[in-house]
Amino acid sequence: MAGDCTETQVIVVGAGPVGLFLAGELRLAGADVVVLEQLTAPTTESRASTLHARTMEILDARGLLAPLGDVPNEPKGHFGGIPLDLTLPSPYPGQWKVPQTRIEELLGQWAKDLGADIRRGHEVTGLTVTEDHVEAEVRTAGGTREFFRAAFVVGCDGENSAVRRLGGFDFPGADAERELLRADVAGIDIRNRRFERLDGGLAIAARRPDGVTRVMVHEFGARPQGTQPGFADIADTWKRVTGEDISGGTPLWVNSFGDASRQAATYRASRLILAGDAAHQQMPIGGQALNLGLQDAANLGWKLAAQVTGRAPDGLLDSYHGERHAVGQEVLSNIRTQALLLLGSQQVDAVRQVFAELAEESENVRAHLAGMVSGLDIRHDMGAGDHPLLGVRLPHWQLTTDEGPLTSTEILRPGRGALLLLPGDHAGRQEVRTVAARWAGPVHTVTATSHPEAVAGADALLVRPDGYIAWAGTGGADLERALDRWFGAPASTQSAESRQARRDPVSAGSRKTPATSVPTKSSDTATVKKWRTDMGRLTGKTALVTGSSRGMGRAAAVRLAADGALVAVHYTSRKDAADEVVASIEKDGGRAFTVRAELGVPGDVHELFLGLESGLRERTGGTDLDILVNNAGVMGGVKPEDTTPEKFDELFAVNAKAPFFLIQRALKNMPDGGRIINITSGLTRFANPDEIAYAMTKGAVDQLALHFAKHLGSRNITVNSVAPGITRNDNPVFGIPEVVEQMAKMSTFNRVGEPEDVADVVAFLASDEARWITGSFVDATGGTLLG
Incomplete structure (x- = not known):
């Protein structure tokens, strides 16, 4: 039987809290993910709270x-x-x-907003692992069969995990010897009890504000029944232990959990990975099970995303098992102790x-x-070093930084690594900053001007995306080794071929490989349906393109989104046009949102960044802006003798003043290694007396690139000007063939420019390939300036 095969980079099986949090972490780090969940709707049971x-x-x-x-x-x-x-x-x-239901709702919405594809009513029934991918066979709620292909499959599907079973994972440990019965019951009136040990057993009761009482009971010496209890079983046990009759209540939820203790021998087998209860089974005493699983996801997400997007150094993904298996062993040990003390x-x-x-x-x-x-x-093993903070989570500090007041957790909002430069010797900090600048993409540098605690023996702290300190010290050599270990070689030292080779084959080169037939477990063939398998070179980046509801701005926004960036589409008045740009981007699998502000008026930059930061925070959890494209502008179209002071001021306010202050404000949000691209004009090199004032404004924009580039070189931020020539837009003149023919003659290529011609130049300057270009004037006139 043939069927479609949907491709992605990671398949997460299970849409509980762990699976949803992992999906969000993967998307935040730029990886594509499909979540497959057997249930057709979220559960209404709050097992954990x-x-x-x-x-x-x-x-x-x-x-x-x-x-x-x-x-x-x-x-x-x-x-x-x-x-x-x-x-x-x-x-x-x-x-x-x-309540677990609220956690799932929150994490589900977060993952969706970040672009995760969550598919309910999809039960995984088969897994085929090859050298370069995993194929999952799925049965839908409607009874059809579907196929999904990814570089990795992660089982977050609970203690009865299908991924663990189908993948043949060894799951050693002990079966339950005791169990705790529990139910949420309405219509009963009993006193609250907190771990009350009576002659016959243990009783717990907690009445919620809505009047429902959660009861839990264990009868000393009772063995697990092997099946889920009914409410009558719980009521009978409760009466034997406490002497109270709750049988007249209305049960809303009934279940039991035992003290079984098992842990997968390995959390990763080739391209199959386990997290949460799929990796470890334990009695959920004190809520540790849910917390253990969510912390699994936090550890795994950024590492797996780096692997499938080609950024991971050797051994990074293996460190997930090394770190979390050890943590799991310790937690299971303390839970076994608690189970004995409790039951x-x-x-x-x-x-x-x-x-x-x-x-x-x-x-x-x-x-x-x-x-x-x-x-x-x-405390994780981070390798060489003996600083007391090495391997522990970043302590909670209220910091004053170059980006304003920040807490330790707010530094991690972008989901990237962070280098926290500590107050102290300026020369030492500068050496550290210089080294870290080469890793500006995956690592965000924050300079602290004060914090409440001194950190002896360290100029800076390198913090992983999951919040653990990977390096604490002085000097650049040790820092360079730590950066290379956790974030890979800096992009500037990798050739395009080596970066591509580091990708998993299912992720790499998908744009070049045509759809083919894929053998399935049952030897059938399935036609591959290409589905966002390579987000491109700007994956994980954020961009603002001003004036992007039409023309060159629209083309630039679409192109940056196609390359993987989350794009803020700015407009002044045409919300419908901006919404259409976003819809077009999302239709093609990209991510975008609109932001409105009128430029050239008081408060313009403030209004724009209020909307921008709100949109970024909602979708990424942070406010980092990696790419700024200053495209918005107004044409003059007025002869010099007819130019009024009001028109002159308007031209300069929109075309020159606004870009200057947009750059000034954007630098508070822009990580080291960011990109600033200003759209200028060929008219700064080609005379047109009808556009003198306009050309003056664009000449000022050229100067922005030249001088800001020098100013921002220490932060590895590039600033460049792109100068279009005659480029097709919505001006009616482009509907007159004779006029277009005359304009085309001005280009060496004998045609007028298209918005996409300019957008491709912008995309190049926004990429890592343009890291060595700054302060430049890029002629994008199609040879008009050649004379």
Whole structure:
């Protein structure tokens, strides 16, 4: 049976919190992703409801906390039912209560806004792994069969993972010996209980604001039933343990969970990867299971995206298993301990007493247990170096930086690495900055002018996208090694061929390879449907093109989006035209949004950047702007003797003043290695007496490139001018063949320019291939200036 084969870079199986968060992380880092979920609609069951400090920090680093609103917080948690103060140095100490349904809703919307393709009612039934791709066979809710192909498949599909089963992963460990029954029940009135140990068992009850009570109960000595309980089973057990009758209530949700403890022997087998409960099965005590899975996704997302987009250094993806398997082992160990303390009979009471006394009387013990539960104790092996901050998460600081006040988590909003230059010796910081500038794409440099804590022995901190410090020290040599280890060789040292070769074959070269037939598991053939398999050389970049609702600006926006950039389409009055540009970009698989501002009037730049930053933050979690194209302008069309002071001022306000202050403002958002491209005119080199004032404004724009290029060289930001000649636009004159013929004669190529001719030049200057070009005047007149 033949069918379509949809291609992407990564397939994520499972649209729970872990799968959705991973999808968003992949998109934020520029990778294409399809999420396949067996369920046709999101679940209404909130199995988990607790977020711990480290997870809250990670969500904050992506700007995802604000949409949650006010979240209930409890600084006191527990360890195996023993009260434990979870307060540790973090902006989010303790437990934060968010229903899993709300988390899924939030992460699902975030992933969709970033461009993830989420397909429900798609059950993965087969996986075929080859040397260069994985093919997934899927059964849809309608009973049809579909095929998907990707460089990697990630199983985020829970403890009964199809990816783990189909991939043949070894899943050693122990089956459950005890279980906790639980239900959400309406219409009962019982007192709240927090880990109440009675003669017959353990009872927990918590009444929610909506009147529904969650009850959990374990009868000492009872073995797991092997099947999901009914409400009658829970009511009977509750009565035997507490003596209370809840059978008259209305169950809204019933299930159980046991103390099984298993962990995949490896989190990666060739092109198959596991995350969340697919990689580890544990009793969800205190919400650690959900938090462990979300932190898996944070560790994996940026590494896998670097792999499929050709940026990953050797061994980067392997570090996912190395780091997270070790963390998983430690978490499963502490959960097994908690399960014994929580569900063990009276025989464990003496041990519980010792734990309680130690946690109460020893701050070191309390902090150690709190660090395990919260995830704040994680330290990864970053290689050589002995700085006390190496391998731990970036501490929470309120920083004053060259970009304004920032918290430690806000530095990570773009989803890229960050080099935090610390206050201190200027020469030392400059050496570090110079080295880091070569990695300006994947690493964002932030200069701190003050922070509340001194960091001895370090000029700077290199922070990975997941928030862990990969280098802390002085001098450029050690930093260069750390940058190369975690972010690969700088782009300037890679040839186009080597960058392409580092891509996975399913991602690389897809624009050149025609669709072919792909053998499937059942030896059928499936016609490949090309689907955004290569986002292009601007993947992960953001761009603003002023005046892009029509003409050259529109063509530039479309081209930059085709190359992978998220493009802000600026307009002044024609919202319908700008919306049409966005629709056209999105139809072709790109990403764009509109932003309005009238240029040349007071407050223009402020208004534009309010809209721009709002749009960027909504889609990327940050406000970085990598590419600025100053295209908006007004023509003069007035003879010199008829030029009024008002017209003269308008021309300069829109054509020269606005670009200057747009550049000035954009530099607050632009990472090192950014691109500024100003659209000027061939009229600065070719005389036309009817456009003297206009040509003067464009001459000023030429000077912007020359002098700003010198000013911004230390940040590896290039600034260039592109000078179009006669280029087709919506002027009625281009509808007159005789006139067009005369204009065409001015070009060496005997034709008028098309907007795409100029857009291609803009795209080149925005790319890494143009890194050695700055302060230049690029003649894009089609040879008109040759004379």
